Amino acid sequence: MNEQIWKHRRPLAALQRALASGTLRLGFIGGSITDARGRNNWPEPVIAWFAEHYPQVRLFVENAAIGATGSELAVFRAEHDLIQRKCDLVFVDYSVNDGDEPSEKRMRTREGLLRKLLKDGTRDVVVVHTFRQPFYRDMIEGNMPASIADFETLAEYYGVGSVWMSLYALEEVKKGRMRWEEWLPDGLHPTERGSLSYGQSVIAFLEKELQTDLEQAGQEDAYVLPEPLNASHWERAYQLSWSDVKTEGPWVIRRWPHLEWIDQALETAAVGARLSFSFVGRGLSLGFDFGKNSSEIRYRLDGGEWVTSVRERPDWCGNDGWFRSYLVADDMDPGTHHFEMEVVHGDTPDCRGTNCRIGLIGIIA
Structure with missing residues (x-):
């Protein structure tokens, strides 16, 4: 054995x-x-x-x-x-x-x-x-x-x-x-x-x-959680409410019928549509219903330089249906931060649409 x-x-x-x-x-x-x-x-x-x-x-x-x-x-x-x-x-x-x-x-x-x-x-x-x-x-x-x-x-x-x-x-x-x-x-x-x-x-x-x-x-005593191994662990990570998000353009919040693990999605297909929000923490991760028909995003934190996402779309990837996370940042100074985002086309052969479908906004605290 x-x-x-x-x-x-x-x-x-x-x-x-x-x-x-x-x-x-x-x-x-x-x-x-x-x-x-x-x-x-x-x-x-x-x-x-x-x-x-x-x-x-x-x-x-x-x-x-x-x-x-x-x-x-x-x-x-x-x-x-x-x-x-x-x-x-x-x-x-x-x-x-x-x-x-x-x-x-x-x-x-x-x-x-x-x-x-x-x-x-x-x-x-x-x-x-x-x-x-x-x-x-x-x-x-x-x-x-x-x-x-x-x-x-x-x-x-x-x-x-x-x-x-x-x-x-x-x-x-x-x-x-x-x-x-x-x-x-x-x-x-x-x-x-x-x-x-x-x-x-x-x-x-x-x-x-x-x-x-x-x-x-001797295992009847209550479990005591030890001190963390890594001080930057994500135990305090949480989801931001849609009510904290400001939008510009034709965004809608939908009960999501296409991927059972997403309850509601913030959705648009309009190039140039924007959103912004402030959060308290040290990092940010976004979760998308993603696929070949998905947009890319252009974003910045705290008024800094703009960054455009470039996400791979493997052959097995469908037009949508992949609950995909995108890590924006993890090691910022703890505190209040501001995020701005704009929908863009990926401008690559494997980017075949501009659907932006956000299933969660995750804050790393």
Whole structure:
């Protein structure tokens, strides 16, 4: 048994209390590998395992994972999509989708997310690690990819359990139990067989956790959130209200029917339409319903130089439907700042429209 796969750090007290109460709320947040919309990803066998082994428990599932999103967006969504829904156990999957972010940035966003979830001590958190092809060389040589290692640093510090699901699956391939193409035909997204492997690794983790006697383990005391590792963590990040935004031009606020994770969107398709707002904090992140028909934006902070966004539109990107975050700034002096923005065409072959659809305005405090 590879001990690197399962890290049991602090017993899952909230999970055990929920099972004893007869009501369990499971939460999931991550990228496409965890997204519920395909109905065949790894959360499904885990959910089925709970339903089979605890038939007397009323089971609620809050799967808040969104494909092609990272922990930057998750920090702003955690309150609405997981915490307010009173999840007892939350699985977090961002080792893959944060893989291209600088280590410093992903450590800030991930720590902020973990601190939000753990803050009141009413829920358990388990970090899971999936696979992308750039991880292969490290893993086949017995090393830990940097994105996973960063997450493990946080998990160890906060006493959060973790499951290296992709290492479990790789072990299955090496033992001849599963072919590579049954696991990852595109090097990233598992088939149903690969998702079952991921789910089985989590089930094995849960089976061992649920053997723990909390009283004997001395885990009945309330969880105390430790001091942060990184002083620039994003725990205090919040969403700005639409009422704080001033607009010029034909903007509308719509209840958003096209992407279920966006409640309302501030929308225009008019080149030259502008908006502005003031906020208190040290940084700003915008969330868009984005695609090939989306505009670019021209913006400035505190009356400084104008900056024009240049966002890649990969081949897999549709005309819209990608809840995409855009980090404007993170390291400003804390205080009151002013943001101005104008809608522009991207003036590139892959920019085929001028739709500007803002799903959230995130303030880093």
